[in-house]
Amino acid sequence: MLDSKIPSGPIEQKWNNRKFEGKLVNPANRRKHTVIVVGTGLAGASAAATLGEQGYRVKVFTFHESPRRAHSIAAQGGINAAKNYQNDGDSVYRLFYDTIKGGDFRAREANVYRLAEVSVNIIDQCVAQGVPFAREYGGTLTNRSFGGTQVSRTFYAKGQTGQQLLLGAYSSLMRQAGQKAIEIFPRQEMVDVIVVDGKARGIIARNLVTGELTAHTADAVILATGGYGNVFFLSTNAKQSNASACWRAYKRGAYFANPCFTQIHPTCVPVSGDYQSKLTLMSESLRNDGRVWVPLKAGEKRGPNEIPESERDYFLERMYPAFGNLVPRDIASRAAKRMCDENRGVGPTGLSVYMDFRDAIQRLGSATIAEKYGNLFAMYEKITDENPYQVPMRIFPAVHYTMGGLWVDYNLMSSIPGLFVAGEANFSDHGANRLGASALMQGLADGYFVIPYSIANYIGGTSLAPVKNNHEAALGSLAESKARIDALMKAKGGQSVDQLHRKLGKVMWEFCGMARNEAGLKGAISSIQKLKDEFANDVRIPGDEHLNSELEKANRVSDFLELGELMCLDALERKESCGGHFREEMQTPEGEALRDDKNFSHVAAWEFTGKTPKLHKEPLTFENVHLAQRSYK
Amino acid sequence: MKLHLKIWRQKGPKETGAFKDYTVDNASEHMSFLEMLDFLNTSLVQKGEEAVQFDHDCREGICGSCSLMINGNPHGPETGTATCQLHMRKFNDGDTIVIEPFRAKAFPILRDLCVDRTAFDRIMAAGGFCSINTGNAPEANSILIGKETAEKAMDSAACIGCGACVAACKNASAMLFVSAKVSQMALLPQGDPERGKRVRGMVAQMDQEMFGSCSNTGACEAACPKEIKLENIARLNREMLRATFVE
Numbered sequence: 097m098l099d100s101k102i103p104s105g106p107i108e109q110k111w112n113n114r115k116f117e118g119k120l121v122n123p124a125n126r127r128k129h130t131v132i133v134v135g136t137g138l139a140g141a142s143a144a145a146t147l148g149e150q151g152y153r154v155k156v157f158t159f160h161e162s163p164r165r166a167h168s169i170a171a172q173g174g175i176n177a178a179k180n181y182q183n184d185g186d187s188v189y190r191l192f193y194d195t196i197k198g199g200d201f202r203a204r205e206a207n208v209y210r211l212a213e214v215s216v217n218i219i220d221q222c223v224a225q226g227v228p229f230a231r232e233y234g235g236t237l238t239n240r241s242f243g244g245t246q247v248s249r250t251f252y253a254k255g256q257t258g259q260q261l262l263l264g265a266y267s268s269l270m271r272q273a274g275q276k277a278i279e280i281f282p283r284q285e286m287v288d289v290i291v292v293d294g295k296a297r298g299i300i301a302r303n304l305v306t307g308e309l310t311a312h313t314a315d316a317v318i319l320a321t322g323g324y325g326n327v328f329f330l331s332t333n334a335k336q337s338n339a340s341a342c343w344r345a346y347k348r349g350a351y352f353a354n355p356c357f358t359q360i361h362p363t364c365v366p367v368s369g370d371y372q373s374k375l376t377l378m379s380e381s382l383r384n385d386g387r388v389w390v391p392l393k394a395g396e397k398r399g400p401n402e403i404p405e406s407e408r409d410y411f412l413e414r415m416y417p418a419f420g421n422l423v424p425r426d427i428a429s430r431a432a433k434r435m436c437d438e439n440r441g442v443g444p445t446g447l448s449v450y451m452d453f454r455d456a457i458q459r460l461g462s463a464t465i466a467e468k469y470g471n472l473f474a475m476y477e478k479i480t481d482e483n484p485y486q487v488p489m490r491i492f493p494a495v496h497y498t499m500g501g502l503w504v505d506y507n508l509m510s511s512i513p514g515l516f517v518a519g520e521a522n523f524s525d526h527g528a529n530r531l532g533a534s535a536l537m538q539g540l541a542d543g544y545f546v547i548p549y550s551i552a553n554y555i556g557g558t559s560l561a562p563v564k565n566n567h568e569a570a571l572g573s574l575a576e577s578k579a580r581i582d583a584l585m586k587a588k589g590g591q592s593v594d595q596l597h598r599k600l601g602k603v604m605w606e607f608c609g610m611a612r613n614e615a616g617l618k619g620a621i622s623s624i625q626k627l628k629d630e631f632a633n634d635v636r637i638p639g640d641e642h643l644n645s646e647l648e649k650a651n652r653v654s655d656f657l658e659l660g661e662l663m664c665l666d667a668l669e670r671k672e673s674c675g676g677h678f679r680e681e682m683q684t685p686e687g688e689a690l691r692d693d694k695n696f697s698h699v700a701a702w703e704f705t706g707k708t709p710k711l712h713k714e715p716l717t718f719e720n721v722h723l724a725q726r727s728y729k
Numbered sequence: 730m731k732l733h734l735k736i737w738r739q740k741g742p743k744e745t746g747a748f749k750d751y752t753v754d755n756a757s758e759h760m761s762f763l764e765m766l767d768f769l770n771t772s773l774v775q776k777g778e779e780a781v782q783f784d785h786d787c788r789e790g791i792c793g794s795c796s797l798m799i800n801g802n803p804h805g806p807e808t809g810t811a812t813c814q815l816h817m818r819k820f821n822d823g824d825t826i827v828i829e830p831f832r833a834k835a836f837p838i839l840r841d842l843c844v845d846r847t848a849f850d851r852i853m854a855a856g857g858f859c860s861i862n863t864g865n866a867p868e869a870n871s872i873l874i875g876k877e878t879a880e881k882a883m884d885s886a887a888c889i890g891c892g893a894c895v896a897a898c899k900n901a902s903a904m905l906f907v908s909a910k911v912s913q914m915a916l917l918p919q920g921d922p923e924r925g926k927r928v929r930g931m932v933a934q935m936d937q938e939m940f941g942s943c944s945n946t947g948a949c950e951a952a953c954p955k956e957i958k959l960e961n962i963a964r965l966n967r968e969m970l971r972a973t974f975v976e
């Protein structure tokens with residue numbers, strides 16, 4: 097059964113209680129224990145650095161060339177923390193409340209409260225590392241606002257917050273590497289978990305340069321391998337972000353929770369052609385000053401600057417006066433889709449809406465706007481060849497983040513003992529919709545402040561007999577991994593991996609994207625099953641096993657195909673609308689998501705069986721926040 | 730548009746490489762440069778030929794993965810732009826484009842256009858940090874830093890570690906990269922306690938990694954996609970002097 101291991105006591109005391117009750121490992125004994133960390137994004141780098149500082153022997157794996165290149169580097173807008181520096185009514189409790197409500201009441205209260213609690217320490221830690229956050233003239237830290245909140249609690253470093261936070265964590269990681277406390281294995285991809293007597297005891301890694309497969313054993317394994325948005329082919333994620341680490345763990349017994357909870361971000365540069373390889377985010381911070389609108393008239397042909405004020409529909413401000421342009425992402429995305437469905441979308445394809453800075457430029461001057469968003473404006477202009485200081489940006493929703501992920505308990509341990517999951521890879525804190533600037537917060541909370549306690553508690557409280565690299569479980573995993581690669585290399589079809597991946601993406605976007613319904617999901621499942629066969633028979637991977645991007649992609653896309661099917665199954669099973677999961681059958685008369693708390697107030701955790709996956713339900717109880725229909729009006 | 734490509738192909742670090750000619754018909758001017766290469770690769774794969782290997786990830790100019798010498802320029806012709814943000818509209822129909830890896834002794838070629846830039850990580854491990862263990866940090870607003878200083882530090886911190894500065898330099902010097910990190914830390918009070926140790930450690934590691942010396946020609950600054958300024962190198966030199974005489 098699923099035991100979330102939530103500590104006893106009132107919500108404010110739970111984390112303290114856990115820290116006090118948890119087992120510890122004496123400093124002299126720590127170096128006898130090896131911990132493997134897969135991934136060097138915010139979650140992985142911060143966890144590895146901290147465990148290294150504490151004296152564990154740490155091995156870090158990343159498929160990237162350098163730990164600093166992890167996808168976290170691309171985060172733009174900011175990181176939340178309940179510092180209340182603006183004296184505008186923020187508190188740990190309010191951040192907790194906003195996150196639970198923003199997630200449409202599908203997250204665990206205890207986890208979210210802890211996240212809000214440690215958020216304040218994160219900022220301290222990052223500043224001490226030399227992260228150059230934006231500041232006021234007086235020298236104190238400054239903040240901006242993000243969606244789904246009415247306070248200003250987002251810390252930022254220009255439009256490069258993820259970069260600066262990651263470089264901070266990376267610098268701590270490299271310090272430990274320099275002191276030989278941590279060994280880093282770059283360009284190595286984890287392809288399997290080694291499970292011995294039901295416990296995670298290591299990984300199989302593939303050296304992407306030489307093609308060699310190697311078993312690495314350890315006392316605990318931490319997956320911090322990011323999200324799976326690239327199932328959709330087109331997303332704002334980095335091109336190589338993938339789900340393989342989590343998927344292979346799923347196949348070894350780790351449950352996959354809420355796979356259908358994906359976030360479609362409202363403000364991305366629209367698709368321009370079928371050669372497109374990825375979509376680019378325009379940070380949510382822009383909604384502080386950008387006003388989103390479409391023409392009042394359907395089928396409008398005039399350019400944006402020719403449309404007078406009276407013929408513009410600032411639809412977010414009209415529909416949600418209390419939050420205006422800063423409604424949560426799922427709500428803003430669906431509203432934009434509705435405008436396009438009404439034939440009021442703009443641009444060559446009709447699949448975009450305007451985000452206009454005209455009024456902000458008049459109010460604050462272009463210099464101020466440039467100071468705040470200059471690099472985003474430049475990025476937009478490079479892609480579209482249009483100048484957003486003069487013409488409104490055109491934006492459209494795009495896949496951005498996955499709230500679902502491997503199921504973990506309060507200690508971030510998966511259903512395989514000894515296998516921990518941190519950052520976007522787990523499912524734990526954002527429910528059915530993540531608020532802006534909360535992923536960076538969660539990644540660093542997990543890595544700096546939660547994982548170290550969990551690892552001590554696990555290692556200190558478990559008897560772990562030594563396991564060698566040539567243990568039969570390791571050799572078995574090694575042989576299976578090799579067979580898989582060999583099978584992929586043997587296929588001699590006529591399609592590139594990308595061609596097949598795009599087909600999967602189209603199915604997912606159409607039927608498991610912004611709006612879902614029963615018939616569509618059922619159809620999608622059978623299309624994906626056909627695509628799997630097509631992939632097996634018709635993929636083509638020329639070349640050999642050393643440094644071959646086609647092989648890397650094939651390895652990942654074969655997992656995306658399986659995961660895509662599970663996402664559709666989960667979406668089919670959840671016959672309610674909540675957050676980013678919108679079942680067309682379940683909506684209010686105004687077209688808002690209609691939850692069914694009686695039947696679906698649970699986490700759906702899927703177990704791999706080899707046949708139809710088995711569904712386990714972890715009930716969610718709300719003792720501190722009153723369950724209510726979300727309203728941002 | 731139609732393009733003639735001359736692309737460097739090399740099987741492995743120890744093998745000899747050579748240029749190979751390709752023609753791409755029907756590229757769109759709205760494609761990014763890397764999308765144009767994806768397009769080429771799809772057609773190669775369909776013919777059963779090996780795809781051209783190149784590094785990339787974010788495709789937003791921030792991860793520092795992409796590289797490429799394009800017609801002799803690191804990251805191509807557009808200033809302040811990484812290869813992944815370069816679009817084909819900057820080229821003309823019928824152009825011949827020469828595509829090579831970043832070349833430097835310290836960046837061995839792994840295959841085709843992919844090089845190994847882990848030397849940068851080792852330089853970072855030699856001092857590119859503030860020594861602060863998790864949990865040790867003072868309250869964030871207890872360290873006051875003026876807005877302008879914070880912004881200056883941010884400008885230096887914007888380096889993406891791509892290595893274009895090295896590829897552009899006739900001596901393959903890594904001074905711009907190293908100076909960007911040294912400057913960020915030297916500007917901030919958090920970096921102060923270790924400033925001497927940091928600059929000495931990073932510079933010594935840079936020399937050990939076989940990067941060349943700096944002769945102040947400024948090719949690095951011109952090639953840098955993040956417009957990291959030469960004044961960082963001047964600051965590094967001052968930091969070095971200070972470390973020698975003051976500490």
Ligand SMILES: Cc1cc2nc3c(=O)[nH]c(=O)nc-3n(C[C@H](O)[C@H](O)[C@H](O)COP(=O)(O)OP(=O)(O)OC[C@H]3O[C@@H](n4cnc5c(N)ncnc54)[C@H](O)[C@@H]3O)c2cc1C
Nearest residue numbers: 135136137138139168172173174286322519520533535536
């Ligand atoms: C464009 C963009 C902007 C964003 N902006 C914000 C923002 O402003 N604020 C915010 O809070 N959030 C933002 N997010 C979300 C946030 O950036 C991510 O959720 C977060 O950075 C994820 O961090 P992570 O550490 O979990 O994983 P990642 O940063 O994705 O790192 C994953 C790591 O795992 C490694 N890895 C994966 N699989 C394997 C494997 N099989 N073997 C070996 N290594 C592996 C990778 O090499 C990488 O090192 C943004 C996201 C995007 C796409």
Ligand code: SF4
Nearest residue numbers: 888889891892894953
């Ligand atoms: S200084 Fe510029 S060119 Fe050099 S590594 Fe940094 S970003 Fe790249």
Ligand code: FES
Nearest residue numbers: 786788793795813
């Ligand atoms: S691919 Fe990330 S900087 Fe170019």
